Amino acid sequence: MNQAVRLLLAASLALPATLLAQTNAYPPSEVTTQNTTLLVDIDHRPATSLDGEWHTLVDPYGNGIYDFHHHVKARGYFMDAKPQPGDEYDFSTSPTLKVPGDWNTQRPNLFYYEGPIWYEKDFEHTSKPNTRTFIHFGAANYRSYVWVNTNKVCEHEGGFTPFDCDITGVVRDGHNFVVVVVDNSRIPDGVPTLQTDWWNYGGLHRDVSVVDVPEQFIDDYDLHLVRTADEASTNRTVEGYVHVEGAAAGTAVTVSIPELHASVQATTDANARAAITLPIKSLTLWSPDAPKLYKVELTAGSGATEDKLEDDMGFRTVEARGTEILLNGKPIFLRGVSIHAEAPYRTGRAYSEKDVDTLLGWCKELGCNFARLAHYPHDQRMTRAADRLGILIWSEIPDYWALQFDNPVVLQKSKQQMREMIRRDRDKASVILWSVANETPNTEARTKYLTAMANYARELDPTRLVTAALLVRTVKSPSGPVKVVDDPLGAALDVIGTNEYIGWYDGPIDSIDKTTWDIHYQKPLIMSEWGGGARFGNHAKPGEKPTPWTEEYQAEIYRHQIPMLNKIPQLRGTTPWVLMDFRSPMRTLPGKEDNFNRKGLISDQGQKKEAFYILQKAYKDKTLGKAE
Ligand code: GCU
Numbered sequence: 001m002n003q004a005v006r007l008l009l010a011a012s013l014a015l016p017a018t019l020l021a022q023t024n025a026y027p028p029s030e031v032t033t034q035n036t037t038l039l040v041d042i043d044h045r046p047a048t049s050l051d052g053e054w055h056t057l058v059d060p061y062g063n064g065i066y067d068f069h070h071h072v073k074a075r076g077y078f079m080d081a082k083p084q085p086g087d088e089y090d091f092s093t094s095p096t097l098k099v100p101g102d103w104n105t106q107r108p109n110l111f112y113y114e115g116p117i118w119y120e121k122d123f124e125h126t127s128k129p130n131t132r133t134f135i136h137f138g139a140a141n142y143r144s145y146v147w148v149n150t151n152k153v154c155e156h157e158g159g160f161t162p163f164d165c166d167i168t169g170v171v172r173d174g175h176n177f178v179v180v181v182v183d184n185s186r187i188p189d190g191v192p193t194l195q196t197d198w199w200n201y202g203g204l205h206r207d208v209s210v211v212d213v214p215e216q217f218i219d220d221y222d223l224h225l226v227r228t229a230d231e232a233s234t235n236r237t238v239e240g241y242v243h244v245e246g247a248a249a250g251t252a253v254t255v256s257i258p259e260l261h262a263s264v265q266a267t268t269d270a271n272a273r274a275a276i277t278l279p280i281k282s283l284t285l286w287s288p289d290a291p292k293l294y295k296v297e298l299t300a301g302s303g304a305t306e307d308k309l310e311d312d313m314g315f316r317t318v319e320a321r322g323t324e325i326l327l328n329g330k331p332i333f334l335r336g337v338s339i340h341a342e343a344p345y346r347t348g349r350a351y352s353e354k355d356v357d358t359l360l361g362w363c364k365e366l367g368c369n370f371a372r373l374a375h376y377p378h379d380q381r382m383t384r385a386a387d388r389l390g391i392l393i394w395s396e397i398p399d400y401w402a403l404q405f406d407n408p409v410v411l412q413k414s415k416q417q418m419r420e421m422i423r424r425d426r427d428k429a430s431v432i433l434w435s436v437a438n439e440t441p442n443t444e445a446r447t448k449y450l451t452a453m454a455n456y457a458r459e460l461d462p463t464r465l466v467t468a469a470l471l472v473r474t475v476k477s478p479s480g481p482v483k484v485v486d487d488p489l490g491a492a493l494d495v496i497g498t499n500e501y502i503g504w505y506d507g508p509i510d511s512i513d514k515t516t517w518d519i520h521y522q523k524p525l526i527m528s529e530w531g532g533g534a535r536f537g538n539h540a541k542p543g544e545k546p547t548p549w550t551e552e553y554q555a556e557i558y559r560h561q562i563p564m565l566n567k568i569p570q571l572r573g574t575t576p577w578v579l580m581d582f583r584s585p586m587r588t589l590p591g592k593e594d595n596f597n598r599k600g601l602i603s604d605q606g607q608k609k610e611a612f613y614i615l616q617k618a619y620k621d622k623t624l625g626k627a628e
Contacts, residue, residue: 033416035154036163037245038423039211040220041311042136043380047209050121050135050178053096054204056103057089057118058110064089064118064181077118078147078179091120091179099208100138102201105348110202112585116183119204123178125171130305131212132168132246138206138351138379140182142190147179157413158191159184160376160398161420162206171210180204191413192398197597198340198375199583205349206379216247217307218300222426223255223276224463225285225315231329234285238262238278238315244300244307247272256297268300285328286314286429288369291390293429314387314429320465320494323570324628325524327392327432331627334392334573335619336370337363337601338529341378342582347604351379360385362579362602366612367619372528372575375400375438377421386430393428394467394497394526394575396435397421399453405445414449415456422460434461437468438528439499442487451492469497469528474506480514481507490521496570499529499577503557504548504599512560517568526573527565532557534611535592536581536603549592554599555610562614562624571625576615580604 039045057064057077064077081087097103103110103117110117127133135148141159145152149172154165184202186194222240242253249267253274256263260283266274284292293312300307316328324331343350344358356379363371372394373382386393397417404410418436425431436453440446454466470487483500490496496519503509519525534554546552558576565571581600587593596604601612618624 033156033158033163036156036165037134037219038162038420039134039136039164039213040218040423040427041309042162042164042211043384044310045211045213047136047211048123048125050123050208050210051099054099054119054121055091055094056097056120057091057094058113058115059118059181060115062116064116077181078152079150080120080177080179091118097203099204100206100351101203102141102205102349103203104199104201105346114185114200114202116181116185117203119180119182121178121208123176123210124174125176125210126173127171128212130215132166132215132217133171134164134211134213135167135178136162136164136207136209136211137204138162138208139377140180140204140206141200141202141349142182142184142186144180144182149176158417158420160378161417162380162424163420164211167210189404189407189410189413191403191410191417192375192400193403195402195586196375196398196400197584197586199585199595201349206351214301214305214307216244216251216301216305218242218298218309219245220423221298222461223278223296223313225283225317227317227319231317231326234281234283236280236283236315238276238280240276242266242274242276242298242300244268244272244274247300251301254297254299257294258297259294280315283315286316286387286390287328288390288392291388291429293387311427312384312387313427316429318432318463318465320524323522323524323572325465325495325572332369332572333625333627334370334526334575335368335625336372336392336394336526336573336575337366337368337579337615338372338374338575338577339363339378339579340374340582341376341382342580342604344580344604344606347583351381353381353385356381356385358606359579360389360391363391364389366579366601366616370394370573370575371579372396372435374578377417377424380424383425383428383431387428391430393431394433394435394528395421395425395431396438399437399440399450401439402441403449405440405443405449411449411452414453418453418457419460422457426461431464433465433467433495435467435469435497437489439469439471440489442471442489447488447492450489454492465494467493467495467497467526469499472498472500475518477516480516481511482516482518484518484520485525486518486520490523494523495572496521496523496525497528498525500527501530501532502564503560504532509553509556509560512557512564515564519568519570521570523570524572525568525570526575527568527571528575529577530561530565530574531577531599531611533592533598534609535598536605536607536609538592549598551610555614558611558614562618565624566626572627574625576601
């Protein structure tokens with residue numbers, strides 16, 4: 001059956017063509033995301049949580065979709081049918097998985113599983129007049145297809161950004177059921193692609209809920225502080241827009257900050273967008289030292305159809321000037337660390353308040369004012385907590401390593417993830433940097449692709465800085481290695497990120513002392529990765545030279561890296577790799593790695609390694625880095 005017929009058949013049955021793709025070694029790829037939207041600030045809306053136990057069917061053969069001749073079934077698992085010959089499955093008696101949660105750490109036989117798993121959940125609903133109903137997914141890795149009451153409602157590709165599906169037309173009063181098949185198969189035209197140095201945790205790994213909103217509702221807004229010449233002034237202006245989905249032109253919108261007695265009225269234009277200009281007096285600027293958040297109230301429409309939203313927002317400005325990063329007009333040095341969304345202690349994909357408080361609590365303990373959330377958008381709880389705790393954030397989409405940079409469809413996937421990341425977190429004061437990529441090959445196609453991504457990020461959000469983590473090249477010199485930062489992608493960035501592992505992958509520890517840097521950009525530079533591995537508790541023998549994987553060796557790398565980093569005039573931040581050990585299928589060294597990347601300053605069981613204290617001291621004494 002050729003591709004065209006297969007797609008036609010899939011379309012006629014509203015079934016996911018891409019699940020078909022698995023049989024034919026990747027026919028021309030396509031963006032899978034359809035019929036989704038993204039409701040900003042949804043965590044402040046009343047909702048019916050669908051978190052908890054979901055019945056599941058593990059379906060490596062796609063039996064939920066295909067018959068024995070690999071034709072698409074009309075009665076797939078989305079029917080949630082009662083068992084009978086031909087419908088040989090039964091969600092109601094099938095084992096469950098917790099949502100939110102990855103499946104790999106919930107069942108030993110799913111630890112390495114990559115493929116489709118079907119989830120089913122019953123829920124009750126009572127429709128209210130003049131409302132629309134959405135089902136919200138905080139994120140699901142990697143491709144998801146959603147049915148409500150046997151009706152296909154949407155599909156989404158991308159494992160780390162939220163999506164919302166309109167179920168108004170299919171939800172009914174009383175009993176309802178939702179069936180979601182999530183497929184975490186890695187695909188070459190995916191974002192990320194086939195190889196990642198992190199575990200491919202699959203499933204509904206973030207919150208799921210049902211949300212009712214008025215027919216006209218606020219689905220997106222941008223409220224940011226306008227930069228001024230006198231950044232110290234507390235009499236300022238907040239500007240932006242409020243988008244009211246479904247609203248006619250002329251619909252009334254208000255934005256208020258009661259604590260500051262500030263309020264403004266506006267009306268929507270033909271695109272359902274209301275432009276906002278809100279003068280403010282005696283504003284306390286948000287900063288790591290004073291992470292002041294204000295209750296912001298937004299309304300749209302009036303009477304029975306009025307939509308009301310609240311948000312907790314801080315107001316600050318960020319910009320680059322020459323080689324400096326200015327926060328509220330003042331030069332700042334970003335004392336940071338890189339973090340994977342790996343859950344401390346229990347391991348698996350992090351999502352909970354407890355996970356977030358532990359990870360960011362360790363950041364604070366380390367003396368950080370900054371964190372790089374690698375290599376994908378983390379749970380919204382992370383950026384909310386960073387807003388509260390005063391931790392500046394680098395947020396990134398997984399344009400990681402060797403994507404298909406010459407494939408226009410893949411570019412659409414990256415753009416979709418960038419759009420979703422920015423839309424979810426554009427009103428978070430803590431987020432100052434959008435990263436378009438990590439360690440990508442220096443090819444023309446790559447540079448063209450990521451330059452387009454950098455410009456797209458700026459188009460979506462001109463108030464923040466755009467960066468990427470670049471590879472550096474080495475040239476030999478009589479005095480020692482010279483690290484050259486001249487990746488052409490740097491030209492498209494506001495802030496240069498560079499990764500280096502001198503003393504680990506790249507030469508002995510003492511080569512760090514002889515290393516100099518040749519940086520071809522007069523822009524702020526963040527050393528976005530550096531460090532080395534150590535198994536907690538693995539120590540050098542007394543009197544013996546520390547060897548790799550011992551805590552002493554890792555600590556030694558930090559001791560030598562700090563003075564080297566301080567020699568880089570453009571250095572405006574560091575995020576060593578990495579806060580906590582995290583799982584990776586690339587790390588198989590028995591007794592040392594055991595499927596964990598061990599470059600953490602802290603083990604996955606919360607044990608601090610010697611290097612933790614080296615960095616903590618440098619951050620607390622402010623002996624690493626200069627703001628100007
Ligand atoms: C790379 C990469 C990380 C990886 C790290 C490592 O730089 O960006 O994702 O985990 O190196 O090798 O430990």
